[in-house]
Amino acid sequence: MAKAEIANQIRRLRFEHDEMTQQELADRVGCTRQTIVLLEQGRYAPSLALAFRIARHFGLSVDAVFEYRG
Amino acid sequence: MQIWLPLGLLAVVALGVVAVGLFLRSMPGRAELTAEERAEMAATPMPPLQKRAWWGLLVTLATLATITVILMNYGAAEYWENDTLRLTVVGIFMAGLFGYVATLLLPQIKGDRRNLDERDRTVLNRAGTVQSGIVLIALAGWLITLTERFREQGAIPVVYLYLIFGSVVLVNLLGQSLGILLGYWMESGNGEG
Numbered sequence: 001m002a003k004a005e006i007a008n009q010i011r012r013l014r015f016e017h018d019e020m021t022q023q024e025l026a027d028r029v030g031c032t033r034q035t036i037v038l039l040e041q042g043r044y045a046p047s048l049a050l051a052f053r054i055a056r057h058f059g060l061s062v063d064a065v066f067e068y069r070g
Numbered sequence: 071m072q073i074w075l076p077l078g079l080l081a082v083v084a085l086g087v088v089a090v091g092l093f094l095r096s097m098p099g100r101a102e103l104t105a106e107e108r109a110e111m112a113a114t115p116m117p118p119l120q121k122r123a124w125w126g127l128l129v130t131l132a133t134l135a136t137i138t139v140i141l142m143n144y145g146a147a148e149y150w151e152n153d154t155l156r157l158t159v160v161g162i163f164m165a166g167l168f169g170y171v172a173t174l175l176l177p178q179i180k181g182d183r184r185n186l187d188e189r190d191r192t193v194l195n196r197a198g199t200v201q202s203g204i205v206l207i208a209l210a211g212w213l214i215t216l217t218e219r220f221r222e223q224g225a226i227p228v229v230y231l232y233l234i235f236g237s238v239v240l241v242n243l244l245g246q247s248l249g250i251l252l253g254y255w256m257e258s259g260n261g262e263g
Contacts, residue, residue, distance in 0.1 A: 031188065034189075037110055040190070047188050050188055
């Protein structure tokens, strides 16, 4: 699978939020840890709903967390 | 009239091939991981659905293999006439089904009650294509085997109806597990399905 066309800042944001673990973030936004790992590796483009949940969790807008590189 | 049989068989097999082809086409393709990404994936626990699929595959394969070995040793006619043998096979079949149901409950038993996430749901939905493809291929296999075996007699013994049903049930469950594992292996790259 090629890299997803959507890049993100999730890894950086996790470390800036008390070095939150992938599992903690996964539990808080309602997905599995594997999905967070794939998101951080840029190999998975989330649904809009998940993108909003992640952005909201970090207190940011979606476009501050995700970037379209199509 | 004879021309319709090979044409029918060809159509069924072609349907199975098309189903598998459609599934593979719907997948984004196997990822090429860097060493770092591979290490991170290896350290990440499998999602509950993936674990369940491995157990499901194990249970259905073991059940199918056991029943196949028994039937190949004794033959279908002996299975039909010998009540002890028939009950044994039915018992193994039911144990396999209960075993599969137990794999569905595995996340609850282990205290992992999280729902499937969007990626799991995409994988699960795509698995249906593999499931139906494998069932079609199994039915085509039965059709070809029985037709060739009983062509001269012009009739197929009733016992085979039970065997076809039982095998299709197990192959259907096997197909779902296989489809799920294939989905995770190839990975879903898009949360919008």
